[in-house]
Amino acid sequence: MDAAPDTALLDDLIKRRLDELLPQKLAELREKKPASMTIIATKGTLDWAYPPFILASTAAALDWNVSMFFTFYGLQLLLKDLSHLKVSPLGNPGMPMKMPFGPDWFRGINWNIPNVIEAGIPGFESLATVLMKQTIHNKGVASIPELRSACVEAGVNLIGCQMTVDLFGFKHDDFIPEVKEYVGAATFLPMARDADVSLFI
């Protein structure tokens, strides 16, 4: 008896059974494994501190495993004191400039200030930052220290980029002790590969 036709029959049977069973098995495995996310945080301004910390803290609340890799200006978000974070309206046409105080008609005005004036006034960034922080407070939006604490409490892995720590002359002691490790791209990439969601912010 020729063995080849039997093998073909068997292969066909296995293939058909696999097609039937595999989707169910994959769904089961997916159910069992918690979702995971990795974020690369690269920006060091008050406004850009929000997306990574909001997404990480929320994902942790959904029981996801979250790791955040802080590199370049993103390292600012790991410093012990976050009060230096600023927002700049300069060269940022998407940023509405509205006052967080006064009567409604006054609050509604969008102050369209030319770049050349913004650049020429000393302390303009600091003023914009004070106004932004007041708006954040008025609208019941969390502060960055609050969101970072939520991430730490929820067990989000905070990871610093060692190369940029050296590049900018930081010391590990400048950062909060909750930073789990200082590593390079070769450590981060395999983590990102295994994650369901990976974001560059």
Add this chain to the structure above:
Amino acid sequence: MTTAVLDAKGLNCPLPILKAKKALQGVPAGGLLEILATDPGAVKDFEAFCRATRNELVASSQEGNVFKFVIKRIK
């Protein structure tokens, strides 16, 4: 069983969710948590939160500009 209450009025995304997650940890399995919020985004967010964390959204209602959610802790 008593219902724990979380007042998240005036708080904006993602604070109601973060505070609810924390408050749920103090609720025994089968227990209820009532959340009051004013963030309109919270309506969809609490549905998604309960689906993702496998807790039960027992009630979701609105009175004036206050939203009320009742979550039953499953696990």
